[in-house]
Amino acid sequence: MRAGQSLSSLTSTLLTQLEGCFNDEIPDLVLGHGDTTTCFTTALSCFYHRIPFFHVEAGLRTHLLDTPFPEEFNRQSIAPLARHHFAPTETERQNLLNEGIGISSITVTGSTVHDAVDLIRTKNSPKNSLPFELPQDRKIVAVTLHRREGLHSLENTLHGIRLAAEARKDALFICPIHPNPIVQSAFRKCLVDLENVKLVQALDYASFIKLLLKTHLVLTDSGGVQEEASFLGKRTLIARTKTERDDGIKDGLASLVGVNPEHIFSSISKNLDYDSASVCFNRLEKRSTEIITDYIEKAAV
Amino acid sequence: MKKISIVIGTRPEAIKMAPVYISLRKRFGNSVKLISTGQHQELLWLCS
Missing domain, CATH: 3.40.50.2000 (Glycogen Phosphorylase B;)
Known part of the structure; x- marks a missing residue:
């Protein structure tokens, strides 16, 4: 985003760029993450191009359309466009169900940020x-x-x-x-x-x-x-x-x-x-990235 | 092999999709592509 760029111009620029990408080659499926203007325009562009869009970190809601701005609008608008929703927890799954998203289109995965943090913690590079x-x-x-x-x-x-x-x-x-x-x-x-x-x-x-x-x-x-x-x-x-x-x-x-x-x-x-909190990791049995990858492998697209 | 594209544009997306990208590449190889929109150009390089 260039300094001072408006959301309108960012949105139209991203839509045009994505159209260029998808005209070069139509993927079988596209993944986007979260609530950014990138994710919203990707979901919309996939809808226009009839490409199944899979949403990672789906279902977060404040239920106030302009808080955070413009992210809550982005999230709410991505939901009806997505083929499948990877929700971090049961709370987000319930939010999606409340909006009429089908039960079979949602998978609870945990947060992929936990996998990202683990990648860093276990990597011993000088950059670290x-x-x-x-x-x-x-x-x-x-x-x-x-x-x-x-x-x-x-x-x-x-x-x-x-x-x-x-x-x-x-x-x-x-x-x-x-x-x-x-x-x-x-x-x-x-x-x-x-x-x-x-x-x-x-x-x-x-x-x-x-x-x-x-x-x-x-x-x-x-x-x-x-x-x-x-x-x-x-x-x-x-x-x-x-x-x-x-x-x-x-x-x-x-x-x-x-x-x-x-x-x-x-x-x-x-x-x-207070004393430093004791380190306690909330772990699911299976990594979120593994759940997502397994689902995509099985998904008929 | 399924042709899969991951689209990212900001630092948080890059961070949280990096392990997904790595995992998908392991399973599906070169048919997985990463597209960066450059929404936050000044932040994406921090993740490299």
Whole structure:
């Protein structure tokens, strides 16, 4: 997406590009993931080209069409276009059933992010290291904030982090910052002068997982990070008022803290005083990627 | 062999579809293709 590109122009560009791809060669089936404009336009283009579309991470819902924007619209619009739905958990399967999706078109798979995290954890490549040192004598708090609809509340959240950093010198706040210039400037303005806040460039995935493994606490507005952190058994504060994911919440590891500075400050401080959460992995018997691959092998298309 | 395309455009999609791509390639070989739309060009390289 080019800087300043509107959703309309992104949508039309992607549809045109996908048409070019599918005109070159018609696949037997296409897989897309989640709730992005890419996934929505792929499902729509497949529908126009009569290609079966299989949706991975299907069925997440807030049931508020513009929250998150435009992702909730994308999800709801992908569902009727998809031939098959790979739902992470029973909750998402039920959401789809409630919308009239046929029971035989849904498979519960678990989240593929667990397989992604495992790939990183078991891979011993030099890329698998952090570009900075982490002190042993401080509690590490990883901070990631970037959501589009959250930009107006970003300053509030950052203010809460500032209060926490000023009060808790026993903690070191590591903030990998999204490349979005608005996000970059908001972080600098609010936090750059604090000795126990480290503003760093966005990390590659392997490094980010390594950072998560060493953290005491995670503060994020990203559903993906919520999933990864709770899979790794980390305490997670979600700087949003609503989340469509259960990950961590039902285990008491993750909690919604909203965007009020005082509340964020007190939540960070309280959680710093808890022991590190014990690492407990929620595993299905079979890997999600294996379930998806087996299903695709059998699927008649 | 089934011709399968995986379409991704952002970093989270790349991360979460990487193990699916690897698993499908093991089973179906070269008939599995990856298409990147470049929706978030600045983030896709981080996954390489």
